[in-house]
Amino acid sequence: MNLELLGITVLWTFLYGYLIVASIDFGAGFFAYYGKITKKDHLINDLISRYLSPVWEVTNVFFVFFFVGIVGFFPSTAYYFGTALLIPGSIAIILLAIRGSFYAFNNYGSKNNIVYLFLYGATGLLIPASLSTALTISEGGFLNVEGNKVTFLAKELFTSPYSWSVVALSIVSVLFISAAFLTYYADRANDRGARAILRKFALLWSPPTILASLLVFVSLREHNPEHFQKAVSEYWWMFAMSLVCFMMASYLIYIRKHFGTAFIMVMLQFFFAFFGYGASHLPYILYPHVILHESVTNETMAMALVIVFILGLLLLIPSLYLLMKLFLFDADYIKGKKQ
Amino acid sequence: MELDSVMLSRMLTSMTLAFHIIFATIGVGVPIMISIAEFIGIKRNDPYYLLLARRWARGFTITVAVGVVTGTAIGLQLSLLWPSFMEVAGQVIALPLFMETFAFFFEAIFLGIYLYTWDRFKNRMTHWVLTIPVMIGSSASALFITTVNSFMNTPQGFELKSGKAVNIDPIAAMFNPATPSKVFHVLTTSYMTAAAVLAAIAAFAIMKGKRSQYERKALRLTMICTFIFSILTAVAGDISAKFLAEKQPEKLAAAEWHFETEKNADLILFGTLDENNEIKNEIRLPGFLSFLAGSSFDTKVIGLNEFPEDERPPLWIHYMFDLMVSIGFFVLAVSGIYILMDKIKRFNELNKPLLWMITASGPLAMLAIEFGWIYAEVGRQPWILRGYMKVSEAATTGDGVGLTFILFALLYLVLGVLCVIVLIRMFKNTPAEAELEKRFPNP
Numbered sequence: 001m002n003l004e005l006l007g008i009t010v011l012w013t014f015l016y017g018y019l020i021v022a023s024i025d026f027g028a029g030f031f032a033y034y035g036k037i038t039k040k041d042h043l044i045n046d047l048i049s050r051y052l053s054p055v056w057e058v059t060n061v062f063f064v065f066f067f068v069g070i071v072g073f074f075p076s077t078a079y080y081f082g083t084a085l086l087i088p089g090s091i092a093i094i095l096l097a098i099r100g101s102f103y104a105f106n107n108y109g110s111k112n113n114i115v116y117l118f119l120y121g122a123t124g125l126l127i128p129a130s131l132s133t134a135l136t137i138s139e140g141g142f143l144n145v146e147g148n149k150v151t152f153l154a155k156e157l158f159t160s161p162y163s164w165s166v167v168a169l170s171i172v173s174v175l176f177i178s179a180a181f182l183t184y185y186a187d188r189a190n191d192r193g194a195r196a197i198l199r200k201f202a203l204l205w206s207p208p209t210i211l212a213s214l215l216v217f218v219s220l221r222e223h224n225p226e227h228f229q230k231a232v233s234e235y236w237w238m239f240a241m242s243l244v245c246f247m248m249a250s251y252l253i254y255i256r257k258h259f260g261t262a263f264i265m266v267m268l269q270f271f272f273a274f275f276g277y278g279a280s281h282l283p284y285i286l287y288p289h290v291i292l293h294e295s296v297t298n299e300t301m302a303m304a305l306v307i308v309f310i311l312g313l314l315l316l317i318p319s320l321y322l323l324m325k326l327f328l329f330d331a332d333y334i335k336g337k338k339q
Numbered sequence: 340m341e342l343d344s345v346m347l348s349r350m351l352t353s354m355t356l357a358f359h360i361i362f363a364t365i366g367v368g369v370p371i372m373i374s375i376a377e378f379i380g381i382k383r384n385d386p387y388y389l390l391l392a393r394r395w396a397r398g399f400t401i402t403v404a405v406g407v408v409t410g411t412a413i414g415l416q417l418s419l420l421w422p423s424f425m426e427v428a429g430q431v432i433a434l435p436l437f438m439e440t441f442a443f444f445f446e447a448i449f450l451g452i453y454l455y456t457w458d459r460f461k462n463r464m465t466h467w468v469l470t471i472p473v474m475i476g477s478s479a480s481a482l483f484i485t486t487v488n489s490f491m492n493t494p495q496g497f498e499l500k501s502g503k504a505v506n507i508d509p510i511a512a513m514f515n516p517a518t519p520s521k522v523f524h525v526l527t528t529s530y531m532t533a534a535a536v537l538a539a540i541a542a543f544a545i546m547k548g549k550r551s552q553y554e555r556k557a558l559r560l561t562m563i564c565t566f567i568f569s570i571l572t573a574v575a576g577d578i579s580a581k582f583l584a585e586k587q588p589e590k591l592a593a594a595e596w597h598f599e600t601e602k603n604a605d606l607i608l609f610g611t612l613d614e615n616n617e618i619k620n621e622i623r624l625p626g627f628l629s630f631l632a633g634s635s636f637d638t639k640v641i642g643l644n645e646f647p648e649d650e651r652p653p654l655w656i657h658y659m660f661d662l663m664v665s666i667g668f669f670v671l672a673v674s675g676i677y678i679l680m681d682k683i684k685r686f687n688e689l690n691k692p693l694l695w696m697i698t699a700s701g702p703l704a705m706l707a708i709e710f711g712w713i714y715a716e717v718g719r720q721p722w723i724l725r726g727y728m729k730v731s732e733a734a735t736t737g738d739g740v741g742l743t744f745i746l747f748a749l750l751y752l753v754l755g756v757l758c759v760i761v762l763i764r765m766f767k768n769t770p771a772e773a774e775l776e777k778r779f780p781n782p
Contacts, residue, residue, distance in 0.1 A: 053451075053454075053455060054451035054452065054454070054455045055451060057403070057404075057407055057447040057450065057451060058444070058447045058448055058451060060407055060408075060411060060447070061440065061443055061444040061447050063411070064410075064411055064414055064440050064443065065440045065444070067414065067415060067418070068414065068433075068436050068437055068439075068440050069437060069440075071418055071425055071429045071433065071436070072429060072433025072434070072436060072437050073433070075425065075426045075427070075429035075430050075433075076426055078418040078422055078425035078426050078429050079422045079423060079425070079426040080422075081418070082418035082419050082420075082421075082422030082425060082735065083422045083735055083736060085419060086419050086420075086735060086738075086739055086740065086743065087739045087742070087743065089415055089419050090416075090419065090743040090746065090747070091746075093411065093412045093415050093416070094746055094747065094750050096408060096411060096412075097408035097409065097411070097412060097750055097754065098750070099408075100404055100407055100408040100411075101404045101405050101408050101754050101757075101758070103404065104400060104401050104403075104404030104405075105401065105404075105757055105758075105761045108397065108400045108401055108761075108765070149736050150736065297429070297430045297433065298430060298504075298505070298507050300507050300508065300509060301430055301431070301433055301434065301507055301509050304434050304509045304510075305433060305434060305437055308434060308437055308438055308441070309437070312437075312438075312441040312444075315441065315445060316441070316444055316445070316448075319445060319448045319449065319472075320448060322448075322452065323448050323451060323452060326452060326455075326456065326459075327451075327455065
């Protein structure tokens with residue numbers, strides 16, 4: 001494997017990691033708010049907060065990791081995406097900022113402030129939508145490049161069926177992933193009441209997830225036929241695997257068995273879809289301006305980044321394991337018996 | 340002043356950084372203080388110190404949250420507002436940026452664990468041990484990100500050929516001449532400011548009439564730390580000045596209104612400039628600039644006239660420099676006086692004027708951080724990469740910077756106000772004495 005492919009794979013894996021942990025977080029915020037206004041908060045909100053409190057900061061790092069990494073490995077992405085994303089990127093930052101700080105204000109400061117909880121819940125659905133514009137732009141057609149000037153064609157983006165289908169997919173998958181995880185978490189906590197509600201959420205959001213995925217496929221065929229062709233001819237099996245995993249997950253949740261396996265299936269579902277999408281997107285990072293092998297940073301830096309990355313993982317994996325052991329797999333903590 | 344993309348990008352970056360460094364400084368310094376308090380508490384089996392660590396940690400979570408989100412903002416804004424710069428610099432300094440996120444990751448994990456495991460371990464030292472990775476993580480982030488800033492001041496480890504960086508040496512870029520003095524200064528001032536801020540809180544509480552053991556112990560601990568860290572800060576400042584004199588003389592010269600290259604150069608304190616750049620109303624310390632630059636009155640100090648006019652930093656940074664240094668010495672003096680009065684039984688160290696000065700030194704120290712950074716950043720204008728790329732060549736060509744500036748200004752206003760309100764409420768609702776009795780029934 002050459003360095004640039006290794007680099008993009010590592011980064012894509014981190015983005016996938018962010019997709020999973022952030023979805024759980026974003027969806028949980030929405031469910032917590034929904035629980036509050038429908039007066040079901042006594043059933044689910046404590047559970048949600050027990051999971052989120054120790055990990056919300058870690059979630060954020062996955063994202064920082066990705067964008068610092070991509071600028072390091074592929075500096076020209078900074079130039080094109082940086083110029084293009086000025087407005088959508090800034091909106092995403094502002095939403096992330098509101099979300100992160102209001103989470104802390106609500107959770108550590110004034111408990112159960114409805115305004116804080118609303119901002120926290122609402123941004124959870126808007127952030128995936130605004131972040132997904134970066135993926136949409138990468139398909140090409142939303143930038144005008146003339147010499148040194150890159151112009152972002154906002155109108156094209158807002159009127160494109162493809163961009164809206166991506167937004168729809170990002171929102172429903174957030175709710176689906178989050179509900180599937182929280183069902184499992186409630187099951188671990190032996191909390192029947194919470195489990196019943198969350199299971200309903202998971203089943204509710206399962207059909208829209210698959211519908212939205214199909215919609216993305218259809219609109220991609222119109223928007224970027226080259227990418228679509230590659231996806232269906234070379235990587236069709238990955239999307240097929242994704243569908244199989246999705247069906248198994250939904251089935252297990254439906255029959256109320258093996259919620260842990262069900263969540264792993266959800267993770268695999270998105271793993272296959274995300275990597276199938278990513279692999280068929282190559283060699284373009286930003287169609288047609290940024291191509292993988294032409295835009296990689298020089299070899300010395302790429303080597304240094306890979307070395308640091310491996311060293312960093314040696315530090316992170318045991319730490320993450322410790323975090324999960326203490327807060328995710330410790331039955332007493334989940335049940336709320338430990339402070 | 341024209342409000343073009345360049346100016347607006349500069350304004351937005353300055354605003355984000357000015358807001359972020361308040362929380363970043365607390366984020367680097369406060370973990371040290373929490374760790375010290377918890378360690379003393381366990382060693383002496385003193386519930387007051389344990390409670391101190393707990394309460395500081397609780398407030399700390401709020402500031403960390405704002406620090407994290409504004410840090411994410413500046414990280415992304417670098418690419419959004421300065422795409423051409425990041426395209427070049429991304430190839431040279433990606434390494435420390437990448438390492439910074441690792442350090443941040445490490446800190447985030449262990450801070451999460453620390454905050455939720457107070458009563459989880461049989462041996463209380465196990466919980467204290469968790470502060471070590473948090474301190475390492477926060478200080479290491481500061482270290483790595485400061486190497487990036489140092490690189491912008493004294494770039495090395497690459498060659499620029501038709502807009503592309505070639506022959507890159509990531510390690511040389513990271514350990515550039517500015518790195519040691521900057522990192523040392525950033526770390527010591529963060530520790531000092533955090534200690535001073537916590538001391539100010541304790542002093543303010545005592546002035547308001549809360550004179551229990553808890554507040555007294557808090558004040559003594561934070562004042563001793565402030566004193567030690569201010570001495571280290573002064574040393575770091577001296578090293579920085581000597582570095583500037585040697586490697587970045589235009590920054591020191593602009594700060595000191597030093598125009599002609601000469602030996603036995605005077606140090607100018609405050610004063611004003613007229614339109615002919617004649618210095619008025621100043622306090623002049625003869626020869627002391629030479630002494631500051633090289634520990635001897637014979638040191639030759641390079642003057643601003645050696646530099647072409649379009650490569651000189653603005654002269655108003657003189658005030659930033661003077662204010663930063665004055666505040667530094669003020670905090671050092673106040674903490675020194677407190678310690679003396681505390682040691683000598685004859686004096687009452689809790690007298691009103693001193694408490695007032697301690698209360699003032701917290702916010703003042705934070706202001707000094709701001710002034711120092713403004714001095715450091717404006718002092719390298721017009722360069723974004725000194726000697727390689729000017730700020731005007733690096734800014735985005737995209738439209739809409741003005742709109743984003745307004746949005747971010749509103750965001751910081753809301754976050755700043757709410758952060759203060761939440762913090763005040765948090766501690767007003769649970770006074771220390773009540774919490775002490777609840778947690779440690781038999782002290």
